[in-house]
Amino acid sequence: MSGAVHLRLADEAATRRAGAALAAALAPGAVLHLSGDLGAGKTTLVAGLLAALGHPGPVRSPTYTLVEPYEAGGLRLLHLDLYRLADAEELEFLGIRDLADGRAVLLVEWPQRGAGHLPAPDLVLRLAHRAQGRDLVAEAQTPLGERLVAALVQAAAAES
Numbered sequence: 001m002s003g004a005v006h007l008r009l010a011d012e013a014a015t016r017r018a019g020a021a022l023a024a025a026l027a028p029g030a031v032l033h034l035s036g037d038l039g040a041g042k043t044t045l046v047a048g049l050l051a052a053l054g055h056p057g058p059v060r061s062p063t064y065t066l067v068e069p070y071e072a073g074g075l076r077l078l079h080l081d082l083y084r085l086a087d088a089e090e091l092e093f094l095g096i097r098d099l100a101d102g103r104a105v106l107l108v109e110w111p112q113r114g115a116g117h118l119p120a121p122d123l124v125l126r127l128a129h130r131a132q133g134r135d136l137v138a139e140a141q142t143p144l145g146e147r148l149v150a151a152l153v154q155a156a157a158a159e160s
Contacts, residue, residue, distance in 0.1 A: 005149050007156050011053060011133055014159075015041040018136060019048025020121075021155030025147045026053075028075060029102040031119050032148075033111035036127035038083075041110045041134050045127065046079055049107070053077075061109070071095040077105040084112040091117040123148045 007014045022032070026049075034042040047059035053073030062068040062081040070077040078099055085091070091114050099106070111118055122145040126137040140146040 004137050005137045005153055007138070007152060008130075009041070009127075009136055011136040012041070012044055013120075015127075015134060015136075016051065017155060017159070018049030018070065018152060019045040019050075020052035021151045022148050023049045023073065024076060025053035025144075025151035026073075026105055028105065030123075030144055030148070031106045031121045032108065033118075033121040033124045034107065034109045034127065035111065040127040040129055042125075042127055043079075043081075045125070045136075046101070046107050050077065052080075067099070075105050076103060077107060080106065080108045080114075082110040084110065085110075085113045088114050088117045089158045108119055122143070 007018065009018060014047065028071055036042055043059060043061040047100045050059050050070055050072055053075065055070055055072040059079070061066065066080060066082070066084070068079045070079065080121055096114075106119065107113065108118060111121070120141065122142045124139045124141060124142070138149050138152055140149045
């Protein structure tokens with residue numbers, strides 16, 4: 001696949017807009033892995049994505065529930081936060097094989113904690129704090145991931 005794309009996100013609104021850009025290119029069965037320290041903007045990006053798909057309510061980090069389901073934009077989306085997972089095998093108890101049925105979009109925070117038990121990502125997103133705003137690195141792993149990265153780049157160019 002193509003190389004990583006680096007974007008500078010000036011603030012929370014820019015992080016939401018990046019999520020909205022991804023929403024435009026999503027397809028059923030897409031798998032997005034979101035990495036970054038606590039508070040780096042992973043859930044903010046997911047909130048922007050869900051809002052762009054028409055989800056009207058709040059988006060909470062599923063840190064304690066592990067999975068939050070959504071229906072928006074004609075898609076079934078599952079927002080997973082694996083931060084509290086003690087062992088990747090716990091995903092089997094969550095029914096990850098049933099959740100990753102190829103129809104639902106999986107938005108996985110802290111994917112490294114589920115290594116070996118998660119489906120391969122279409123897109124890997126890494127968020128990092130900076131003195132002003134955040135950095136976003138997007139790396140496509142599949143042709144769908146390339147379409148998602150292209151949507152991010154196009155949205156960033158339109159903001160410039």
